[in-house]
Amino acid sequence: MADIQKLLDIMARLREPGKGCPWDQEQTFASIAPYTIEEAYEVADAIARDDRAALRDELGDLLFQVVFHAQMAAEEGEFTFADVVAAISDKLLRRHPHVFGSAAEVAAGHDPEAWETFKARERAGSRDGSRLSGVPRALPALKRAQKLGKRAASAGFDWPNLAGVRAKVGEEIGELDAEIAGDGGERIEEELGDVMFALVNLARHLGIDSEHALERANRKFESRFRAMEKDIEARGQDLSNLSIDELEQAWQSAKTRIG
Numbered sequence: 001m002a003d004i005q006k007l008l009d010i011m012a013r014l015r016e017p018g019k020g021c022p023w024d025q026e027q028t029f030a031s032i033a034p035y036t037i038e039e040a041y042e043v044a045d046a047i048a049r050d051d052r053a054a055l056r057d058e059l060g061d062l063l064f065q066v067v068f069h070a071q072m073a074a075e076e077g078e079f080t081f082a083d084v085v086a087a088i089s090d091k092l093l094r095r096h097p098h099v100f101g102s103a104a105e106v107a108a109g110h111d112p113e114a115w116e117t118f119k120a121r122e123r124a125g126s127r128d129g130s131r132l133s134g135v136p137r138a139l140p141a142l143k144r145a146q147k148l149g150k151r152a153a154s155a156g157f158d159w160p161n162l163a164g165v166r167a168k169v170g171e172e173i174g175e176l177d178a179e180i181a182g183d184g185g186e187r188i189e190e191e192l193g194d195v196m197f198a199l200v201n202l203a204r205h206l207g208i209d210s211e212h213a214l215e216r217a218n219r220k221f222e223s224r225f226r227a228m229e230k231d232i233e234a235r236g237q238d239l240s241n242l243s244i245d246e247l248e249q250a251w252q253s254a255k256t257r258i259g
Contacts, residue, residue: 036065145200227254
């Protein structure tokens with residue numbers, strides 16, 4: 001606890017009028033939010049790279065974001081860092097009766113459906129009682145789409161089987177094609193969004209995380225493209241000077257070699 005108190009004291013001093021850091025003093029919840037999101041991504045990146053030293057540092061940066069927001073809230077008289085800790089502690093105790101509950105609840109073991117029940121009960125008690133409340137707007141669009149689809153499905157608003165959602169993908173692609181053919185302007189973007197949303201729901205029905213699937217595709221494309229670049233450079237050629245047929249041949253060669 002002494003370690004976290006040191007960090008809290010540093011944060012308070014950074015925000016102290018007349019004595020702190022001008023940059024830290026002028027920040028608001030809105031101005032800091034992008035940094036909070038960025039730090040969360042850097043934590044995920046350190047994990048993806050299996051870099052424990054970087055993970056330690058990035059977790060510290062993310063913790064600082066929590067402390068920063070808590071300090072600003074304390075200055076407004078809204079809540080403190082201790083309130084943040086108490087809130088998450090209470091929530092974890094409440095959502096894990098199979099660990100912290102009565103003897104009967106512990107004996108009953110973990111019920112996966114109970115977790116969603118607890119979360120639904122908490123949403124019902126909030127100002128926004130919608131089943132879609134609590135899905136952060138700042139989430140990556142693919143991940144948010146998957147969560148929205150899952151929440152709607154929990155209310156029974158879903159396709160009964162995989163064939164239904166697959167047909168919806170085809171329907172949305174047809175509508176996109178129609179707008180493209182008719183030069184639909186802004187409607188093209190809207191219909192493309194509908195196609196992507198339908199694909200996310202198809203991924204959900206297949207038990208696939210759409211964000212992870214796209215990231216795998218990104219990595220695959222990057223590795224193949226880099227291999228193609230090296231092949232072309234090794235031949236003393238410039239990628240930008242090759243024809244589309246030559247590029248396709250180089251691409252297929254790289255694809256065959258690295259998978």
